[in-house]
Amino acid sequence: MIPVTKTFFPPLEDYQEHLKRIWKNQWLTNRGKLVKELEANLKTELGVPNITLTTNGTLPIQIALKVLAKGGEVITTPFSYVATTSAIVWENCTPIFVDIHPEYLTIDETKIEAAITEKTTAILATHVFGNPCNLEEIERIAQKHGLKVIYDAAHCYGVKYKGESLFNYGDVSTCSFHATKLFHTGEGGAIFCQNKELNHKLFYSHNFGHNGPEDFHGVGINAKMSELQAAMGLSVLPYMEGILEARKEIVSFYDDHLDFTKVRKLKLREDTDWNYSYYPIIFETEQQLLKVQKKLNEQEIFPRRYFYPSLNTLNYTGKSKMVHSESISSRILCLPLYKDLDISHLIKILEIF
Numbered sequence: 542m543i544p545v546t547k548t549f550f551p552p553l554e555d556y557q558e559h560l561k562r563i564w565k566n567q568w569l570t571n572r573g574k575l576v577k578e579l580e581a582n583l584k585t586e587l588g589v590p591n592i593t594l595t596t597n598g599t600l601p602i603q604i605a606l607k608v609l610a611k612g613g614e615v616i617t618t619p620f621s622y623v624a625t626t627s628a629i630v631w632e633n634c635t636p637i638f639v640d641i642h643p644e645y646l647t648i649d650e651t652k653i654e655a656a657i658t659e660k661t662t663a664i665l666a667t668h669v670f671g672n673p674c675n676l677e678e679i680e681r682i683a684q685k686h687g688l689k690v691i692y693d694a695a696h697c698y699g700v701k702y703k704g705e706s707l708f709n710y711g712d713v714s715t716c717s718f719h720a721t722k723l724f725h726t727g728e729g730g731a732i733f734c735q736n737k738e739l740n741h742k743l744f745y746s747h748n749f750g751h752n753g754p755e756d757f758h759g760v761g762i763n764a765k766m767s768e769l770q771a772a773m774g775l776s777v778l779p780y781m782e783g784i785l786e787a788r789k790e791i792v793s794f795y796d797d798h799l800d801f802t803k804v805r806k807l808k809l810r811e812d813t814d815w816n817y818s819y820y821p822i823i824f825e826t827e828q829q830l831l832k833v834q835k836k837l838n839e840q841e842i843f844p845r846r847y848f849y850p851s852l853n854t855l856n857y858t859g860k861s862k863m864v865h866s867e868s869i870s871s872r873i874l875c876l877p878l879y880k881d882l883d884i885s886h887l888i889k890i891l892e893i894f
């Protein structure tokens with residue numbers, strides 16, 4: 542069976558070494574040594590000034606919305622994983638969808654201003670497949686209208702834009718370290734924030750609002766990463782370079798051998814050092830996609846329809862028509878991409894096209 546992705550398992554001995562440290566410390570959560578160590582390593586690795594590790598990649602979005610969007614209207618993309626939209630609704634904010642750019646697949650910044658009302662408080666956009674949104678233009682619009690910018694950067698581990706970590710853009714960026722993501726801690730995630738004061742607020746919000754054992758800064762939730770999750774992260778981290786290298790080769794192979802008269806690929810934004818996180822291809826019609834998907838499935842190859850359906854069509858988001866997002870969602874398929882996918886697998890996949 543060839544799945545769309547396969548979780549990277551570090552050598553068991555590596556993981557056991559970190560577990561031994563946990564047993565020795567007799568400390569499982571509440572910012573133990575391993576969480577702090579993983580934070581320090583990631584800061585260096587990624588080149589970010591601040592990071593707060595969390596228990597998954599959804600709570601950081603909710604915390605950012607709670608602190609910055611304050612129950613208002615949130616301008617967002619319909620082309621993302623469902624967590625982007627569900628977090629908005631869960632936080633009692635209203636998602637206002639703005640269609641996507643048909644090639645970059647990120648929110649179409651030229652349509653944002655028309656969607657702003659008196660109730661708009663924030664923009665929550667996804668750098669989908671690790672492809673940056675138009676950061677400069679979104680920043681300009683946000684400044685002009687006094688809006689906060691939150692980036693769902695769940696797919697962006699290792700991505701650089703103009704030589705700098707993509708996590709360093711927006712008021713807040715969030716990431717997911719779920720087992721299916723590029724870098725993982727089993728379940729996990731992170732909050733990135735440049736501003737010291739805001740970062741502090743997000744930090745205490747992720748730990749019940751605690752400021753010491755008996756003092757509270759304000760309302761908070763529990764989104765803390767545990768030592769067990771950090772142990773996985775510390776075990777995976779040393780292998781990231783090799784993982785990225787292997788993925789790069791697979792992406793080149795697809796690039797060299799797919800027939801781009803029949804399908805097209807994602808257009809990456811200029812000045813981006815990408816992370817080879819996904820290999821989406823866009824068919825001309827949904828029928829063509831379904832035909833290829835069926836043929837692949839018959840050979841035990843399971844690509845995924847990331848991201849389908851378009852989020853503006855969810856039954857809890859009200860009615861809106863997003864022409865590009867609905868069209869792309871119905872025609873886009875992510876091909877298998879993971880470290881151990883070898884040439885024979887790739888040939889088998891490509892033969893079917």
Ligand SMILES: *Cc1c(COP(=O)(O)O)cnc(C)c1O
Nearest residue numbers: 597598599622624695717718719
């Ligand atoms: C995976 C993902 C999330 C959610 O992250 P979890 O760690 O699974 O909670 C949010 N947004 C996007 C775009 C994702 O792909």
